Amino acid sequence: xxxxxxxxxxISVVEKEDVTLDCVYExxxxxxYLFWYKQPPSGELVFLIRRNSFDExxxxxxxxxxxxxxxxxxxxxxxxxxxxxxSAVYFCALSERGxxxxxxxxxxxxxxxx
Amino acid sequence: xxxxTQNPRYLITVxxxxxxxxxxxxxxxxxxxxxxxxxxxGLRQIYxxxxxxxxxxxxxxxxxxxxxxEKRNFPLILESPSPNQTSLYFCASSFSAGTDxxxxxGSGTRLxxx
Numbered sequence: 001x002x003x004x005x006x007x008x009x010x011i012s013v014v015e016k017e018d019v020t021l022d023c024v025y026e027x028x029x030x031x032x033y034l035f036w037y038k039q040p041p042s043g044e045l046v047f048l049i050r051r052n053s054f055d056e057x058x059x060x061x062x063x064x065x066x067x068x069x070x071x072x073x074x075x076x077x078x079x080x081x082x083x084x085x086x087s088a089v090y091f092c093a094l095s096e097r098g099x100x101x102x103x104x105x106x107x108x109x110x111x112x113x114x
Numbered sequence: 115x116x117x118x119t120q121n122p123r124y125l126i127t128v129x130x131x132x133x134x135x136x137x138x139x140x141x142x143x144x145x146x147x148x149x150x151x152x153x154x155x156g157l158r159q160i161y162x163x164x165x166x167x168x169x170x171x172x173x174x175x176x177x178x179x180x181x182x183x184e185k186r187n188f189p190l191i192l193e194s195p196s197p198n199q200t201s202l203y204f205c206a207s208s209f210s211a212g213t214d215x216x217x218x219x220g221s222g223t224r225l226x227x228x
Contacts, residue, residue, distance in 0.1 A: 004156075035216075045204060045219040091156060100164065100211045101147065101172060104156035 002027055004094050006105035013082050014113050021077040021108045023092030029053075031097040034068065034075045039089040039107070048090075051075065082112045116141045120205050120220035127195055127227055135190040135223050137205030143218070145211040146188040150174065151202040151222075160203075162211070163188055195227040 003026040013019045025034065036048040049059060051068050059066045063080045079086055089109045093102045118139045127133050139146065147162035149172075159172030163182040177199055179191040188207075192199060205220040 009154075033213075037219075043202060043224065044221045047216065047219075050216050093157075095212055095217075098212045100145065100162045100170070101159040102149075102157070102206070102217060104149075104158075106154055106156040 002094055002096055002099070002103045004092050004103055004105035006090075006092055006108050008108045009106070010109040010111065012111045012113065015083060016081050017112075018078060018080050019082050019110065019112075021079075021090050021092075021110065023075045023077065023105060025073050025075065025092070025094045027073075027094060027096055029096045033095040035093040035095070035102065036066065036075075036077050037091045037093065039091065041088070045091070048077075079110075082110075084112050084114055086110060087112045116218065118205055118207050118218050118220040120203075120223050123221060123223060125223060125225050127225070129196055129227055130194050133192050133195060133225075135192075135203060135205075135225070137188045137190065137220060138186050139188075139205075139207040139218065140186065141207060141209070141218065142185065143207035143209050144185070145208045146182065147172070147206045147211070148178070148180065148188070148190050149204045149206065150199075151204065157204065160190070164211075192225075195225075197227045199225065200227045201225060 005024045032053045034051045038046040065078045067076045089107045092105045148160040149157040151157045161180040163169045203223045206217045208217045209215040
C-alpha cells in the first residue's frame with residue numbers, strides 16, 4: 001500500500017527561524033520516487049524536488065534542504081532562515097514504479113510571520 | 115514554453131449543469147491525469163490516461179468522465195455537477211508515470227457548484 005503522512009497540519013514560525021516539515025511514507029516497492037511541492041496562496045503547485053529511492057544523498061538548494069532516510073521511511077524538508085515568502089502549503093508525494101499516480105500527503109501549512 | 119494549460123481558472127456553476135474543464139499539454143507526454151484537492155485530504159487522483167484512447171479510473175472517479183482523443187488534450191467532464199464536487203482541480207502530465215520522469219501540473223481550476 002502506498003501512503004504518505006504529513007503529521008504537521010500547520011506550523012507557525014517567525015521570520016529567520018529554521019523549520020522542518022516532516023514526511024513519512026509507506027511503500028512495498030524498492031523503486032519509488034519522492035517529491036515535494038509548494039502551493040503558495042495563488043494556488044498553483046510548484047515543484048521543489050524529486051528523489052528516487054536509490055539516491056539517499058541529502059540535497060541542499062539555497063535555503064532549502066532535504067533529508068532522505070530509507071531506514072525510517074522519511075523525506076523531511078528543512079527551510080533555513082525562513083522568510084515570509086515561504087508561507088504556503090507544502091505537499092510531500094510518492095510515486096511507485098509502474099503505478100500511474102502520485103500519492104500525496106495531506107499537506108503542511110507553513111505560516112511565516114515578519 | 116513547456117506547460118500544461120487548464121481552463122478555466124475559476125468556475126462557478128449550478129447543480130446539474132454540465133461542464134468541461136480543459137487540459138492541454140505541449141510536451142508530447144503520453145501520461146495525463148486529473149486530481150482534485152480538498153482541505154485535509156491532499157490531492158486525490160480522479161482519472162488518468164496512459165495514451166490516446168487509453169483511460170482508467172483513479173481513486174475518486176464517481177461523477178466524472180474523461181476522454182483522450184488527442185495526445186495533447188485530456189478534458190474533465192462533469193455531466194451533472196453536485197456541490198460535493200466543489201474543489202480545486204489539477205491536471206498533470208508526464209512522459210512516463212511511475213518512473214524517474216517528473217510531473218508537470220497545470221495552474222489549477224477552482225470549481226464551485228452551488
